[in-house]
Amino acid sequence: MKNKFDVIIVGAGHAGTEAAFAAANLGSKVLLLVTNLNCIAMMPCNPSIGGPGKGHLIREIHALGGQIAKHVDESYLQIRELNESRGPAVRALRAQADKVLYHLIVKQAIENHPNITLLQAEATDIIHTNNIVEGVKIITGLSYYTKSVVLATGTFLNGKIIIGDKKNDGGPSNESPTKILAESLINLGVKIHRLQTATPPRIDGASINFNNLRELPGHEHIQTFTGLKPKKNQRSCYLTFTNEKTIKIIQDNLKESPLKLGNITQHGPKHCPSIDRKVINFPDKHLHQIFIEPESNFHNEWYLQGVTTSMPPHIQELIIHSIEGLENAKIVRYGYAIEYDAIRGTQLRKSMELKSVEGLFTCGQINGTSGYEEAAAQGLIAGINAHLKAYNLKPFILKRTSSFIANMMDELVTNERDEPLRVTTSSSEFRLHLRTDNAEERLTHIGYKLGLVKQKQFDLVNKNKEIINNEIKAMHEHKIRPTKEVLNYIENTLKSDSFKKPITYAELLSRNEIHYKNLEYFGYKCVEDPILIRKIEIQLKYQNFLDKLQKKMKYSDQLDDMILNQFSYQKVNGLSNETIIILNKLQAYNIGQISILKSLKPGDLSLIVNNYKQNMKDN
Numbered sequence: 001m002k003n004k005f006d007v008i009i010v011g012a013g014h015a016g017t018e019a020a021f022a023a024a025n026l027g028s029k030v031l032l033l034v035t036n037l038n039c040i041a042m043m044p045c046n047p048s049i050g051g052p053g054k055g056h057l058i059r060e061i062h063a064l065g066g067q068i069a070k071h072v073d074e075s076y077l078q079i080r081e082l083n084e085s086r087g088p089a090v091r092a093l094r095a096q097a098d099k100v101l102y103h104l105i106v107k108q109a110i111e112n113h114p115n116i117t118l119l120q121a122e123a124t125d126i127i128h129t130n131n132i133v134e135g136v137k138i139i140t141g142l143s144y145y146t147k148s149v150v151l152a153t154g155t156f157l158n159g160k161i162i163i164g165d166k167k168n169d170g171g172p173s174n175e176s177p178t179k180i181l182a183e184s185l186i187n188l189g190v191k192i193h194r195l196q197t198a199t200p201p202r203i204d205g206a207s208i209n210f211n212n213l214r215e216l217p218g219h220e221h222i223q224t225f226t227g228l229k230p231k232k233n234q235r236s237c238y239l240t241f242t243n244e245k246t247i248k249i250i251q252d253n254l255k256e257s258p259l260k261l262g263n264i265t266q267h268g269p270k271h272c273p274s275i276d277r278k279v280i281n282f283p284d285k286h287l288h289q290i291f292i293e294p295e296s297n298f299h300n301e302w303y304l305q306g307v308t309t310s311m312p313p314h315i316q317e318l319i320i321h322s323i324e325g326l327e328n329a330k331i332v333r334y335g336y337a338i339e340y341d342a343i344r345g346t347q348l349r350k351s352m353e354l355k356s357v358e359g360l361f362t363c364g365q366i367n368g369t370s371g372y373e374e375a376a377a378q379g380l381i382a383g384i385n386a387h388l389k390a391y392n393l394k395p396f397i398l399k400r401t402s403s404f405i406a407n408m409m410d411e412l413v414t415n416e417r418d419e420p421l422r423v424t425t426s427s428s429e430f431r432l433h434l435r436t437d438n439a440e441e442r443l444t445h446i447g448y449k450l451g452l453v454k455q456k457q458f459d460l461v462n463k464n465k466e467i468i469n470n471e472i473k474a475m476h477e478h479k480i481r482p483t484k485e486v487l488n489y490i491e492n493t494l495k496s497d498s499f500k501k502p503i504t505y506a507e508l509l510s511r512n513e514i515h516y517k518n519l520e521y522f523g524y525k526c527v528e529d530p531i532l533i534r535k536i537e538i539q540l541k542y543q544n545f546l547d548k549l550q551k552k553m554k555y556s557d558q559l560d561d562m563i564l565n566q567f568s569y570q571k572v573n574g575l576s577n578e579t580i581i582i583l584n585k586l587q588a589y590n591i592g593q594i595s596i597l598k599s600l601k602p603g604d605l606s607l608i609v610n611n612y613k614q615n616m617k618d619n
């Protein structure tokens with residue numbers, strides 16, 4: 001049948017496209033609906049991908065066989081490693097993508113995919129019988145049928161654009177909002193709430209005075225998201241600051257801020273406050289960083305990171321012109337805030353399927369997250385599970401110790417929140433293990449088993465893993481004796497402490513000031529690949545901490561392995577009625593999920609674990 005598909009995806013943003021690639025690469029016939037083909041992988045905010053936490057997600061998506069890392073690597077203007085001088089858990093890649101090229105690359109990849117049918121059409125209704133999905137209706141009245149629908153509508157649902165005292169219907173980047181689909185969801189019993197986010201004004205690059213600004217060039221000594229050597233001739237970003245004058249302008253005009261006018265009543269992302277919010281919260285702080293960043297090689301619009309605002313246009317002009325380098329800046333797009341419908345993530349299972357509607361998956365900003373990376377990560381998981389559902393297979397669930405993706409998903413589906421969820425490095429207690437440098441070693445085998453990672457990528461990761469393991473073993477076996485010559489080198493050249501008894505290379509490398517390549521002095525034949533060297537060094541320098549973490553991770557894995565199938569909380573002695581109601585509503589997949597439930601009282605987890613173990617023994 002021409003209008004029948006394995007999976008139908010509504011929305012071709014960062015979540016929808018990743019979901020489409022995942023399902024299609026696993027063999028599903030996919031229909032991808034989008035309101036406007038120009039909105040495919042659109043970046044309505046800063047075209048920057050990565051950073052702490054978010055960069056981890058991109059590396060993990062790549063390791064699992066997702067596509068965003070590849071598309072960013074093909075389109076970046078600049079790539080840097082943030083927090084280079086800090087600990088490995090917080091180091092992160094950040095790329096400034098060319099938003100025009102990125103959109104074209106993703107669009108082409110979709111057009112060229114034999115399993116994806118792309119259609120510009122607004123989805124208006126979820127077709128279902130008794131809350132079991134059967135398909136999607138589009139605005140022309142045509143219907144398409146499937147067992148698995150993925151909704152990835154971003155900030156479009158009932159979007160309202162806010163600037164000053166104006167609040168009008170609108171979607172991101174002046175697109176039209178979509179209104180009818182939200183009704184269909186409400187009719188299905190899905191609970192909707194309102195969230196908000198905002199973006200700064202864009203500047204014509206020809207009007208910026210770069211002379212006194214600090215230049216931030218790209219890095220060439222690192223590896224890109226897919227592990228390649230960065231290209232030469234990257235574009236630079238620049239740094240400037242607000243000053244007393246800027247702050248005074250904002251303070252004098254706060255009465256016109258939508259925050260004060262009551263025009264913005266919903267919560268925005270906590271980690272990305274508007275400049276008016278910063279001034280309200282920290283009135284004495286005058287110096288706020290502003291990064292001036294190019295958006296594309298195809299046009300000359302520049303993004304001003306750090307000065308998000310939806311103040312009226314004439315005040316935006318005053319604010320921008322008070323900043324060094326931007327005195328004569330020409331604003332080509334004014335900043336604005338957008339308010340939109342989102343669904344509470346707690347209505348979802350870990351597979352991203354709605355608990356109340358069989359076969360309906362949601363992912364991305366519609367779930368109350370914020371960010372391209374969070375959207376893409378959810379898209380990957382939703383796409384995989386929509387495919388598995390279409391083929392009547394068991395859902396794909398990642399353990400919390402495997403990835404930031406798993407931690408984000410668990411948090412999203414377990415705990416309610418009123419502001420958009422963003423991933424940071426503090427989002428996981430296992431962050432020292434869940435680093436960007438070891439994403440491949442952690443996840444490639446899982447992506448390979450799923451069928452998303454190609455043989456070549458899998459073989460390469462295995463080969464590298466073997467080299468790393470052999471090196472680490474060798475470091476523990478080789479000992480060095482404190483001869484006069486050795487101590488002279490250690491103390492005077494490497495500026496490290498002397499030692500009296502023989503010590504292993506591993507012990508030596510646990511010292512901050514000693515590097516793997518220093519071992520060549522002792523005649524050791526080091527591996528040459530700088531990426532592998534880095535992995536080996538991190539492993540050895542943080543061995544003690546990683547060993548301590550192992551115990552915690554083992555416990556977490558045990559809890560994740562306790563799958564809850566028709567588990568009766570009523571039968572757990574000691575749980576309050578209130579807790580039983582919460583747990584019944586949660587419909588947790590495993591006890592691991594329960595362990596992060598914020599409303600759980602101390603002691604409740606042990607009661608549940610003990611009861612679970614007893615049940616297992618009895619059966």
Ligand SMILES: Cc1cc2nc3c(=O)[nH]c(=O)nc-3n(C[C@H](O)[C@H](O)[C@H](O)COP(=O)(O)OP(=O)(O)OC[C@H]3O[C@@H](n4cnc5c(N)ncnc54)[C@H](O)[C@@H]3O)c2cc1C
Nearest residue numbers: 011012013014015034035045123154156172364365371375
């Ligand atoms: C003003 C603004 C500021 C932002 N600021 C930041 C920021 O600072 N940092 C950050 O990381 N992120 C920011 N974001 C968020 C970022 O844009 C999103 O997180 C990301 O785009 C979400 O991806 P998504 O795939 O969920 O949705 P989107 O990228 O919004 O894609 C949604 C897709 O759904 C389609 N669609 C919607 N409804 C329908 C329908 N009924 N039928 C068919 N297709 C439909 C659209 O055409 C689009 O293709 C901002 C977004 C906006 C709008």
